[in-house]
Amino acid sequence: MNGWFIIVVLTALAGAAIIRFGRAERATFELVAAALLIGLAGYAWQGSPSQRGFPVKVAGQDSAFDEDVAKQRKEMGERFSQAGQWLVLSDAFNRRGKNEEAANVLRVGLRQYPDDPNLWLGLGNALMVHGGGVMSPAAEFAFRRAIKLAPEMPAPAYFYGLALAQSGQPQQAEKIWRDLLKRTSADAEWRGDLETNLGILERSLNGGAAPAQGDSSLSENGTGALEQ
The missing domain is CATH 1.25.40.10 (Tetratricopeptide repeat domain)
Incomplete structure (x- = not known):
């Protein structure tokens, strides 16, 4: 339960930081919130906040994005x-x-x-x-x-x-x-x-x-x- 509390708090702080320090316009607030919610939903699907973490490196992972x-x-x-x-x-x-x-x-x-x-x-x-x-x-x-x-x-x-x-x-x-x-x-x-x-x-x-x-x-x- 503590893991989820930390994740929710960090998500809220990240949104506030993007809006405050990224100088986002009011028209983009909904998009910022949507992006954060997408990340939170992905974590809810695949994450395990109650388990101990360890670093993982995917060998050979290379995005073709230019x-x-x-x-x-x-x-x-x-x-x-x-x-x-x-x-x-x-x-x-x-x-x-x-x-x-x-x-x-x-x-x-x-x-x-x-x-x-x-x-x-x-x-x-x-x-x-x-x-x-x-x-x-x-x-x-x-x-x-x-x-x-x-x-x-x-x-x-x-x-x-x-x-x-x-x-x-x-x-x-x-x-x-x-x-x-x-x-x-x-x-x-x-x-x-x-x-x-x-x-x-x-x-x-x-x-x-x-x-x-x-x-x-x-x-x-x-x-x-x-x-x-």
Whole structure:
């Protein structure tokens, strides 16, 4: 019983600290509470507060979540949308290796904001992580939906091309990126990154080594700021 009392107190303190020191806006209070309750529910399901604890290390555990992709996605416009709070929570699940939960969080967000392209884009990226770099029909639908909702935004086309390249479809990725390059201004900060990735694809299509399925090396070339 003491174990549960401690857990509840720590949960309450954690929520208060996030709101006070994290400078969370009032609109995000419910999301913070929901995240804490999810953690508490998970502990209630799997935890054993009455038993003595000991450290456990999972050998070989390695999340496929790419911090560079998350950073770049934020630089491409999500901070200005209503999707931000859901994407932050999804990223938190991904960092813990809970990739399925990360995708499910975005599905919940889409029920509230079904026409937000950033949420659809985030779902596509989350499904790519969950699928180990394989383009599933659900992931492709999410990327295409984001492009349809915001055809003028560079982010959906850029990340759709990146997903195609990483899933072993360089020809399709090249087409998406070439179309994007045609409508990209010469002074765009991210144009150089796009041209670099196109060069990698061209070399692979001309007999060089193609990006392996699930390879995230292309994403490392696209860390500059992409503007709407």
